Amino acid sequence: MRQPVRLMIIDDSLVARTALRRMIDGDDALEVTALASTAENALETLRRTRVDVILLDLDMPGMGGLEALPKIIERARGARILVVSALTVDGAEHTLAALSLGAADTLPKPESGSLRDGYREILIGKIRELGRAAAAAEEPAPATVLPVRPARLSSRATVGALAIGASTGGIHALASLFAGLPPRLGVPIFVTQHLPCAFMPAFARQLKIASGYETLVAEEGLIVERDRILIAPGDAHLMFETRSGRLTVRLDRKPSATGCMPSVDPMFRSLADEIGDRAFGVVLSGMGRDGAQGAARIVATGGTVLAQDEASCAVWGMPRAVAEAGLASAILPPAEIASRIVASVGAVACR
Numbered sequence: 001m002r003q004p005v006r007l008m009i010i011d012d013s014l015v016a017r018t019a020l021r022r023m024i025d026g027d028d029a030l031e032v033t034a035l036a037s038t039a040e041n042a043l044e045t046l047r048r049t050r051v052d053v054i055l056l057d058l059d060m061p062g063m064g065g066l067e068a069l070p071k072i073i074e075r076a077r078g079a080r081i082l083v084v085s086a087l088t089v090d091g092a093e094h095t096l097a098a099l100s101l102g103a104a105d106t107l108p109k110p111e112s113g114s115l116r117d118g119y120r121e122i123l124i125g126k127i128r129e130l131g132r133a134a135a136a137a138e139e140p141a142p143a144t145v146l147p148v149r150p151a152r153l154s155s156r157a158t159v160g161a162l163a164i165g166a167s168t169g170g171i172h173a174l175a176s177l178f179a180g181l182p183p184r185l186g187v188p189i190f191v192t193q194h195l196p197c198a199f200m201p202a203f204a205r206q207l208k209i210a211s212g213y214e215t216l217v218a219e220e221g222l223i224v225e226r227d228r229i230l231i232a233p234g235d236a237h238l239m240f241e242t243r244s245g246r247l248t249v250r251l252d253r254k255p256s257a258t259g260c261m262p263s264v265d266p267m268f269r270s271l272a273d274e275i276g277d278r279a280f281g282v283v284l285s286g287m288g289r290d291g292a293q294g295a296a297r298i299v300a301t302g303g304t305v306l307a308q309d310e311a312s313c314a315v316w317g318m319p320r321a322v323a324e325a326g327l328a329s330a331i332l333p334p335a336e337i338a339s340r341i342v343a344s345v346g347a348v349a350c351r
Helices: 014-023 038-045 067-078 090-100 118-137 172-177 199-210 264-278 294-298 319-325 334-345
Strands: 005-010 030-036 053-056 080-084 105-109 161-166 187-195 214-217 229-231 237-243 246-250 279-283 303-310 331-332
Touching: 005 014, 005 118, 014 030, 014 118, 030 038, 030 080, 030 118, 030 172, 030 334, 038 067, 053 067, 053 118, 067 080, 080 090, 080 118, 080 237, 090 172, 090 199, 105 118, 161 172, 161 264, 172 199, 172 334, 187 237, 187 334, 199 214, 199 229, 214 294, 237 264, 246 264, 264 279, 279 319, 279 334, 294 303, 294 319, 294 331, 303 319, 303 334, 331 334
Parallel strands: 005 030, 005 053, 053 080, 080 105, 161 187, 161 279, 187 229, 214 229, 279 303, 303 331
Antiparallel strands: 237 246
């Protein structure tokens, strides 16, 4: 019988620690094994206590959560970190910085009425998924050979656009991927990352710093340009249509089959429908199956899809769905995905 997911809560607020613990204590599959009011105390506790998931506040006295995060990751021995933060613009900057450093996911702090609004269900769902990922990383991987398909770009086709989908753990993966791309790739880049609206302006700023590319939150009718990153807004799917011979942005707010908003599937499908075998898709770390249906459309129209490998993922859900369906031309860590992109586009990787 599988052991409960072991948790540590790091928060200087007694009220927040108590609220989170009460929500968690009602689930037999979860067990709070450690509490800490400071990052310093947490680091000392992690010397002798093994946990699977850490709930981390960022705004704490002394060593803040952001400063302590690299030390916590090193000492946590594979535990996944869920940042619990308020959804404000300032909080978004710090939370996204934490995600880029290796935190797996984020959630706002519980407020009055959180139980009525389904907060507990969301919290428990995230903890369970992160706990499964941490446990899977500890277990020996079975000797399974996943199907890999050859790249289907025709001899006459070139890469016309790069589309990247990601969710839990994706921001850290994106930073690693963009670090391996040259200053000019020569194609437009599209990113759908599962994040709330409040985070998108900060995410665009962060991605611009990480990549060196002009980065914008996509708007209806925006003309697609080379060497510019367009990010799906938090309340719409990023899609495309050709107007007067130019690829332009079309935003769609219809519910997706996966329930994600924004969703990777519509972005992939729309790009494949517009540019066919010139579409190049990448699926990075994330929970669930978002991106698998869209990846199938890219492959069906002759394009290429790459997936992040399990060892480098915070959660191997979305890439796994693509890989197990036999849609990926390669299953690689983000840095090697960057090298494959550069080789496919024909750019010179130099910074």
